[in-house]
Amino acid sequence: MIKKWYFYASLTVITVFLSSGFRPFNLETNPWFLINEEDGTHYLYPSQEQEEYTNLNIPFTGNFFIGFREALGHRESESKYKKINSLGYMGKYQFGIETLKSVGIYNRSAFLNSPELQEKAFLALLAQNKWELKKEIEKYEGTILNGIRVTESGILAAAHLGGAGSVKKYFRYKGKRNFRDAYGSSVRSYMKMFGGYDTSFIVADSNAKAKIR
Numbered sequence: 001m002i003k004k005w006y007f008y009a010s011l012t013v014i015t016v017f018l019s020s021g022f023r024p025f026n027l028e029t030n031p032w033f034l035i036n037e038e039d040g041t042h043y044l045y046p047s048q049e050q051e052e053y054t055n056l057n058i059p060f061t062g063n064f065f066i067g068f069r070e071a072l073g074h075r076e077s078e079s080k081y082k083k084i085n086s087l088g089y090m091g092k093y094q095f096g097i098e099t100l101k102s103v104g105i106y107n108r109s110a111f112l113n114s115p116e117l118q119e120k121a122f123l124a125l126l127a128q129n130k131w132e133l134k135k136e137i138e139k140y141e142g143t144i145l146n147g148i149r150v151t152e153s154g155i156l157a158a159a160h161l162g163g164a165g166s167v168k169k170y171f172r173y174k175g176k177r178n179f180r181d182a183y184g185s186s187v188r189s190y191m192k193m194f195g196g197y198d199t200s201f202i203v204a205d206s207n208a209k210a211k212i213r
Contacts, residue, residue, distance in 0.1 A: 063196050063197050063198055064197070064198055065197065065198055065199060065201065065202075067197055068153050068157070068194060068197035068198075068199060069119075069122070071193075071194060071197075072093065072157055072160065072194060073092045073093055073122075075193070076092065076093050076094040077091065077092050077093070077094055079092055080092060081112070081115045081118055082112050082113070084112075090108065090111065090112055091111060091112060091118045091121075092115070092118050092119075092122075093118065093121070093122045093125075093160070095111070095118075095121060095125075099125065100121065102125075102128065103121045103124040103125055103128070103208065103209055103210045104124070104209035104210055104211070105117065105121055105210055114212070116212055117210060117212055120210035120211065120212060121210040123202070123208075123210070124205075124208040124209055124210045125160065125208075126156055126160075126199070126202045127202055127203060127204060127205040127208035128164075128205065128206060128207075128208050129156055129159040129160070129164050130152075130156060130199075130202050130203075130204040130205075131204035131205055131206040131208075132159070132164040132206070133155055133156075133159060133164050133167055133168070134204055136155060136167065136168060136171050137152050137155055139171075140155075140171055141155075145171070145174065145175050146174075146175035146188055148188065148191055148192045148195065149195060149196075150191065150195070151191075151195040151196050151197075152199050152200070153194055153195060153196065153197035153198070153199045154190065154191035154192065154193075154194050154195035154196070155167060155191065156194075156199055156202070157190045157191065157193070157194035157195075158170070158187040158188075158190040158191045158194075160190070161179075161181060161185055161186075161187060161190045162179040162181065162187050162190075166179035166187055167187060170187045170188070170191075175188065
């Protein structure tokens with residue numbers, strides 16, 4: 001009888017000991033992966049508060065071309081393919097009528113209703129501007145002008161805003177002739193905002209057109 005009592009008592013002690021080995025001593029956790037703000041290293045996301053996501057506009061895409069494309073599209077129209085602004089500029093990248101004609105598009109309705117055609121038009125315009133500004137790209141890329149490092153992507157973005165001619169004037173006058181559009185955006189601001197992206201795969205072509213197969 002005594003042996004049985006020792007056996008069951010020993011079994012109970014062993015079970016309790018083993019069980020305690022798999023239990024954390026501190027069960028306090030921080031909800032939603034947030035670290036206490038007191039240590040100065042807290043994360044902004046994820047969060048339980050939905051309103052904290054309202055300004056999270058576009059995903060991080062590094063300096064790849066998709067990052068350049070989406071950042072510029074968001075800046076121009078919040079990436080809305082059917083947007084027409086107060087001056088009549090259209091689509092995700094806010095094309096004017098004459099610019100559309102230059103890339104071979106004459107049907108405004110077809111342009112607004114085709115995301116594919118808009119993306120093709122954007123690529124065609126980049127190719128044209130790269131051709132038009134090839135001397136400026138070769139001469140100024142990597143230099144500092146007005147406190148901004150000049151890059152190919154910044155030059156192309158500035159040309160999208162104000163045309164290749166405005167960018168040429170900007171360089172000709174060492175940044176003192178700074179074109180601004182009707183909403184206050186400038187060649188200099190676009191050169192800074194969209195600098196450093198990889199646009200190397202864009203082939204300079206003075207006659208590039210937007211074509212859908």
